[in-house]
Amino acid sequence: MKLLLIEDEPSVISLIQRSLSASGHEITVAMDGQSGLQMAEQHDFNLIILDLMIPVVNGMEVCRRIRQAGLSTPILMVTALGTTENIVSGLDAGADDYMTKPFKLAELEARIRTLTRRGKETEKEKNTNSLTMADLILDKDTKTVTRDSQPIELTATEFRLLEFLLSNQNRVLNRMEILENVWDINFNLGTNVVDVYVNYLRKKIDKKHKVKLIHTVFGMGYVMRQTYEDPN
Numbered sequence: 001m002k003l004l005l006i007e008d009e010p011s012v013i014s015l016i017q018r019s020l021s022a023s024g025h026e027i028t029v030a031m032d033g034q035s036g037l038q039m040a041e042q043h044d045f046n047l048i049i050l051d052l053m054i055p056v057v058n059g060m061e062v063c064r065r066i067r068q069a070g071l072s073t074p075i076l077m078v079t080a081l082g083t084t085e086n087i088v089s090g091l092d093a094g095a096d097d098y099m100t101k102p103f104k105l106a107e108l109e110a111r112i113r114t115l116t117r118r119g120k121e122t123e124k125e126k127n128t129n130s131l132t133m134a135d136l137i138l139d140k141d142t143k144t145v146t147r148d149s150q151p152i153e154l155t156a157t158e159f160r161l162l163e164f165l166l167s168n169q170n171r172v173l174n175r176m177e178i179l180e181n182v183w184d185i186n187f188n189l190g191t192n193v194v195d196v197y198v199n200y201l202r203k204k205i206d207k208k209h210k211v212k213l214i215h216t217v218f219g220m221g222y223v224m225r226q227t228y229e230d231p232n
Helices: 010-022 033-042 059-068 084-092 105-125 156-167 175-182 193-205
Strands: 002-006 026-030 047-051 075-079 097-100 130-133 136-139 144-147 211-217 221-228
Touching: 002 010, 002 033, 010 026, 010 105, 026 033, 033 047, 033 059, 033 221, 047 059, 047 105, 059 075, 059 084, 075 084, 075 105, 084 097, 097 105, 130 156, 136 156, 156 175, 156 193, 156 221, 175 193, 175 221, 193 211
Parallel strands: 002 026, 002 047, 047 075, 075 097
Antiparallel strands: 130 136, 136 144, 211 221
């Protein structure tokens, strides 16, 4: 499994890395809240291990912003602050579980197994005829799209383009792939129709929201991923 560890204590990082890597997990480390938040938004992880007392942006705020961005990745808070008030605050901010330091590595692994299993079960329960990202929902049966519960009117072509992008979340798609899957393979490849329709979608999907979903990867194409824009 791919795990994101947001922690600033080198000794704790080393301990967790050695233990979880030996169990076959792939560990990515962020040593401050801002970089951890960016990694969480830009990459797919099975679980996030989040310390509360981290520099730049504290763990509570990181957790809150991850949930504001619409990410459902399980979050396990690990901290020395183990009072009832701290635990309640962490869970209210969006954490799925809470461990206090010091802890046993066996318990950490057990918590990880439980949280990731719960996440898989939740994923299976989702309507397979819907595609979602953050607060954006595309219903393939009713051919409707909503964001923040507000309906978005799309043309048939815009709907097909959005469906293709959502079906390939976090994967950079070049213009040829998009043309072949949304339009006809024999479409005039010299046209900028992809760029035009992506801009149409941006205006309808992203313009009024802090969480931006449609992104340009210069020289490569387009990708749908969640990026939280801090208004400050």
